[in-house]
Amino acid sequence: MRLAALLSATAIALTLPLAAPAAAQAPDLQAINGIIDQGFNHSEVMQNAAWLTDRIGGRMTNSPQMREAEAWAQQRFRDYGLTNVRADPFEFGRGWSIVRSSARMTTPRPLDLRAIPIAWTPGTNGVVSAPIVVAPMSTAGDFARWRGQLSGKIVLITTPNEGSEPTEPAFRRLTDEDLAGRTAYNQPTHSHSNTDRLREADFASRLDAFLQEEGAVAFVRMSQRDGGLLHGTGSGYRMDDQRRTPGFEIAAEDYRRLARLARTDAAPALELMSEVRFHEEDINANNILADIPGTSRSGEYVMAGAHLDSWAASDGAVDNAAGSVVVMEAARILRSLGVRPKRTIRFALWNGEEQGLWGSLAYVDKYLATRAPLGDEQLDALPNNRTWRARWPIQPRAGHGDLVAYFNMDNGSGRIRGINAEGNVAAAAVMADWFKPFESLGASTISLRTSGSTDHVYMQTVGVPGFQFIQDPLDYGARLHHTSIDSYDHLRADDLRQAAVIMAAILLTAANSDEPLPRMPLPTRPNPTDPFAAGN
Amino acid sequence: MRLAALLSATAIALTLPLAAPAAAQAPDLQAINGIIDQGFNHSEVMQNAAWLTDRIGGRMTNSPQMREAEAWAQQRFRDYGLTNVRADPFEFGRGWSIVRSSARMTTPRPLDLRAIPIAWTPGTNGVVSAPIVVAPMSTAGDFARWRGQLSGKIVLITTPNEGSEPTEPAFRRLTDEDLAGRTAYNQPTHSHSNTDRLREADFASRLDAFLQEEGAVAFVRMSQRDGGLLHGTGSGYRMDDQRRTPGFEIAAEDYRRLARLARTDAAPALELMSEVRFHEEDINANNILADIPGTSRSGEYVMAGAHLDSWAASDGAVDNAAGSVVVMEAARILRSLGVRPKRTIRFALWNGEEQGLWGSLAYVDKYLATRAPLGDEQLDALPNNRTWRARWPIQPRAGHGDLVAYFNMDNGSGRIRGINAEGNVAAAAVMADWFKPFESLGASTISLRTSGSTDHVYMQTVGVPGFQFIQDPLDYGARLHHTSIDSYDHLRADDLRQAAVIMAAILLTAANSDEPLPRMPLPTRPNPTDPFAAGN
Known part of the structure; x- marks a missing residue:
């Protein structure tokens, strides 16, 4: 009830000018001018997309193509002058x-x-x-x-x-009405945990x-x-x-x-x-990480990420060369401007996403927080992502507080229309200010929605503010997602350039804000929605 | 000017109750009840479609698959009790x-x-x-x-x-507004004939x-x-x-x-x-013809047709097993009711349509009218359809007046929404009455439009009333026409049943009407639209 009341108030607040909360800090508009110039006039987003899709092709985790992509992406980050460029391995399989x-x-x-x-x-x-x-x-x-x-x-x-009788257009953009309909929080439902299955x-x-x-x-x-x-x-x-x-x-x-x-x-x-x-010569897969080092608060970092791996039916263009090249382009833009942010800015290209968010989970588990074992030999031998949500309590690692905000892109080639704040009303209020410069680029919707099935999810499971941008759907769901036509043709250059500009700007603002972005409380075992339902 | 004035008057008339012209005769509604019962409750349209598409497959003219289809269709007509079932050959190629x-x-x-x-x-x-x-x-x-x-x-x-950015639905039906916008005659443009090309x-x-x-x-x-x-x-x-x-x-x-x-x-x-x-063992292709013999006016006939051949990328389902099985079903319905029409009703499954309407042209040339040679040895050796429109005058054959009306179906699986009257305002007025029983089936639009690229066209070129039904487009143009997914899946049973009912009813009405359907004058060499343009 308290949550619903809060949300109702927030839904109203978001359509009105927000009173500046403690953590807010106005974006540096002069810096954003530089980002706009670099991102719209000197973009390399399509060149990188062409290499990743046409030349390298579909990038199944631990395939030769993905190994090539891992090496190429690291080289690209080095070309752009990033530091601490590295392949961070985790066990995956063949x-x-x-x-x-x-x-x-x-x-x-x-x-x-x-x-x-x-x-x-x-x-x-x-x-x-x-x-x-x-x-x-x-x-x-x-x-x-x-x-x-x-x-x-x-x-x-x-x-x-x-x-099918395809009576809806395959390709579409979000209307103002669509966006207004997307702000509602999806209240979580909790069932009794049942580990039998x-x-x-x-x-x-x-x-x-x-x-x-x-x-x-x-x-x-x-x-x-x-x-x-x-x-x-x-x-x-x-x-x-x-x-x-x-x-x-x-x-x-x-x-x-x-x-x-x-x-x-x-x-x-x-x-x-x-x-x-x-x-099978190497069953580890690699996340690719690269940094722009921070200055006064270099122990903290903000991060943007996208998964670099794909399925094999085509070239993994909108899923997710699109997000990958936007992350790389945001890095290029910020490096080309020579920014010296307070906090470190980290860029992540995840691996093993398509098989269950393996790369981002490995990162979370290694650097942010782990979870207690279930204490059952058979269950604790299962792959980490099968049991993760059933294991309590969360055990934060030393780096848990260092990651101040994570921004994910994995919904195709469509331009950014805002962000899903994942029920974090305090962060939503701050981000409303951060996105304000992009109102005329169509990107100012702050939704309380949660979004799933991609690499910010495990950060959310351990109370780290991980968000996914809202994007225009285009024909992602209708015909491209995981399909045999997910190739470069279906990428939209204007959209990807816009996304890179916004990602770079939000990263810089988050890295320089006086206060870290507000967090949700550390999750603890939830009460089931229906306490009288059967369960263990 | 005179034509434009006429058309303008007609466009208004068609939206109002038409005064009954001389040739009109009210459809036999009791007979149509029988047709509706047979066509909606005892249809074989999808069984026939499955055989033609799944079992036989794509039917390139003179391929083994098309030979099989020719034999099968004749047998089917015989099964249904039609008479004079025959393969009518014409030279095609390999x-x-x-x-x-x-x-x-x-x-x-x-x-x-x-x-x-x-x-x-x-x-x-x-x-x-x-x-x-x-x-x-x-x-x-x-x-x-x-x-x-x-x-x-x-x-x-x-x-x-x-x-492409497919921003329109692939699958759609004609709205009332669409239909209203389709009634305008497309006035012909005539250039100087130039045989050099x-x-x-x-x-x-x-x-x-x-x-x-x-x-x-x-x-x-x-x-x-x-x-x-x-x-x-x-x-x-x-x-x-x-x-x-x-x-x-x-x-x-x-x-x-x-x-x-x-x-x-x-x-x-x-x-x-x-x-x-x-x-190459036989370079003749065959049109398949079958009759329900007439009684009091058996020398005259009405005809419905569709092309049985297809391309090979898939099974030629919407182009044009759809039309073929509707023609066969109209024959079945009428035979099952034991109708004894005044005029003969003929059913035609054309061949070589996809390569240039060869089958229907051969029929026209053989039975209805031919055209004078150009008197140039090289040009007169060219295939008939390359020079046909440039040759004057038209030379009617003995059977020219016998074909009272021809109805073609070749726009996919969509239900019939009316008919294109090809600028024949006298026939349009008559057909408005004929289609009236099908108003509530959505099929009462009489348009003056011409339509092209299918088998009524050559009948029109020699002044025989040949018409194509208006059909809901569905996804014919967007993704099926000649494509690798033109298979049985994309046929719509309800639509094909409706089309067969209407085709059967219109054929019966046309076969029994007191007067033959009004004709356009026999075409003669047209004056070029711009008499001052260069030409020979």
């Missing part, structure tokens, strides 16, 4: 990369299909030919129905859906074991998007959790055709081929 | 079909590309590997610039464009010759649509006009990446493979 692949229908007629190997599944060792069976399986409870029917078959595991292997692993037992040749899933788009996302990178069955994602139109033909007497059969590589 | 193909970038990094062989280009005879050169050529005037630079190269001939071989043929002289390995063009969609349309089916250079269309995103890399030191190289078949 890399995986595609050499080539193909899929064809051979019966009832010859037809090339659009397909991509599923990440971390093994290659087919040449062309394999087999009839298909449509055997939808999405939980282990589905296995029994298909036992004894899969031997020698290519198994189609998805229940085909109806397809953590003991189960995940479905992909259990499916693989079942398919091996049954003697399936390969499995195929349907793309979740229409229009011939592919994704190829998958798991199985941990050295103790590996796949043995080749897997393919097939375009929705091609998959549905197969599923329909399988219901006739056509007896569809496929030829599948995938040649892939596993990379 | 067939072409894809067995398999692939395209990969090998330098600077390995990457599978989305590609399709261009129709009627030869296969690569195994995998060919070569560096690329970006050499934009769209007219023969461009050849000089690239002479001497293409030997041993894969030649990218398209100037890459900027890509007919003497030139077309660009595809000249490009092929140039690439052969230069020793190019293959050529590549860019898809005209974003989003990884492919088309693969091409020419070169005539026995005297064949291609010798393998050609590929590559997805826009993949093509643009190549073009950008070619401007760096990356020296991109490709591996291309296409295995295709030419089919």
Whole structure:
């Protein structure tokens, strides 16, 4: 109730001039003039994007492409004159990369299909030919129905859906009305923590074991998007959790055709081929870090970050070369102006984001705070991100207070429209002043919303102010996110230049403010929303 | 001036109840009840569509798939009890079909590309590997610039464009406002006829010759649509006009990446493979015709048609299995009701439409009217459709007056919203009555518009009333027309059932009306719009 009252008051306050809170300090507008000049007139954001996407390509964690990107990004930071440029390793697992692949229908007629190997599944060792069976399986409870029917078959595991009627524009920008509708805080819901489900292997692993037992040749899933788009996302990178069955994602139109033909007497059969590589010579992945050293308060730092890794279906352009090159450009802009901020400004290019925010979690765990073990041998042996939120209390590390604010960019190529303040009303009030110079650039919405699924999340879990910018969605969700067309073409130069200007300015303002940005209290174990629900 | 005044009056008249003209006759509403019952409750439209698309697949004229479709459609008409079911041959050229193909970038990094062989280009005879050169050529005037630079190269001939921001919905239906805006006649513009350009071989043929002289390995063009969609349309089916250079269309995103890399030191190289078949054992293509015989006026007939052929990038579902199965379903509905119309009702599935309306032109030329030769040996040896409009006068054949009305469907899967009356105000007035029972099905717009690029066009050129229905566009133009996702998934059962009901009803009404539908005067050589412009 207290929170709701607070929020209601804040929602009003944010549409009015805010009374200057203790921590506020007016942005240095003369410095921002320099940032605007550098960022709009001398930008290198698209040159860097072209290298990262066209030249290096998709950057699966621990693949050769990602190793190349790690080295290139460090060199770029050094070129720009940053200090303490470094690769900060964490354990991830093996890399995986595609050499080539193909899929064809051979019966009832010859037809090339659009397909991509599923990440971390093994290659087919040449062309394999087999009839298909449509055997939808999405939980282990589905296995029994298909036992004894899969031997020698290519198994189609998805229940085909109806397809889409795309009645909304694929590409759009946020209107004033959209932005006004985005300011509401999403109040957290807490359930009883139940660690039982953590003991189960995940479905992909259990499916693989079942398919091996049954003697399936390969499995195929349907793309979740229409229009011939592919994704190829998958798991199985941990050295103790590996796949043995080749897997393919097939375009929705091609998959549905197969599923329909399988219901006739056509007896569809496929030829599948995938040649892939596993990379086990180094199972550590690297976050790339680089600094502009602080002066009077150099023990504290502000940080901007974006994940440099991607999936492999295309070149990882809007997810997330976009954010990566904006971070690099913010660094370039500030270095080119020779700023000497009070606090250190750190730039982070995270790794292993796509598989569960591994890089940013590793950073949090190493430098900011860890969490107590569960005291259960099996559970405490699980990967860190599976149990993280269930472990209490939080144990702050020595550096917990040093990170004053973190700003993340991971929503594609769209320009910055403001920031999500994650329920931190005190920080929201301060940031409203920081964003004021960018009102005419369309970037002054301070929302109390939380946002998820990217690299500020684990900072929030330990009470460090980590925020994600609000961006215009463009066609990120509609057709680009993780898809086979996420290439340089779909980046928007004007938007990325604007984002870099704002990121550089906010970093500089945060680094120079008299007071550190207000924090939320250190999280402690929450009370479940319904204390009477079943749980342990 | 006289025409404009007439049209203006008509545009008003069409929004008001029309005075019944001489030829009008109220539709037989009891018969239409039967049609509605059959068409909405006992439809076979989707079963037929599934066979034509999933089972048979893309139907390139004179390919084995199209031969199969020709045989299947005849059998289906026979199953439905039609009479005089026949394949009506015309000379076309050789067939072409894809067995398999692939395209990969090998330098600077390995990457599978989305590609399709261009129709009627030869296969690569195994995998060919070569560096690329970006050499934009769209007219023969461009050849000089690239002479001497293409030997041993894969030649990218398209100037890459900027890509799209799809800010409009891909899928849409016509609003009342849209429909109101579609009623205006598009007044014809006539230029001086200039037959000089007919003497030139077309660009595809000249490009092929140039690439052969230069020793190019293959050529590549860019898809005209974003989003990884492919088309693969091409020419070169005539026995005297064949291609010798393998050609590929590559997805826009993949093509643009190549073009950008070619401007760096990356020296991109490709591996291309296409295995295709030419089919020369029979160079005739077949229109499929089937009748419901007339009674008291059986010498006259009304006809509905759609083209059965398609391109090969997918299964030719919305272009134009949709129209084909609606024509077949209209036949089924009318036969199942045992109608005995005054005039014969004919159903036509055209062939060779995609290469220039060959099938319907052959029908016109054979049964309705021909045109005088130009009296120039070279020009008169050209394919019929290249010179047709330049030849005067029209010479009606004995059957010219027998075809009372022709109704075409070739705009995808969208429901019928009315009809384009092609400037025939007398027929428009009659058809307004015919469509009245379908007002609540959204199908009562009578537009004076002309429509082009499909099989009623050549009937219009000889003064026979040939009309195309107005249909909801859905995502036909935005993403399906000729593309790699034109498959069964994107057909809409409700829409196709509605279309079949309306087609059947309009055919029956036209077949039973007391007077034949009013005609335009027999076309004679038009006066050029600007009599002072240069011309011969």
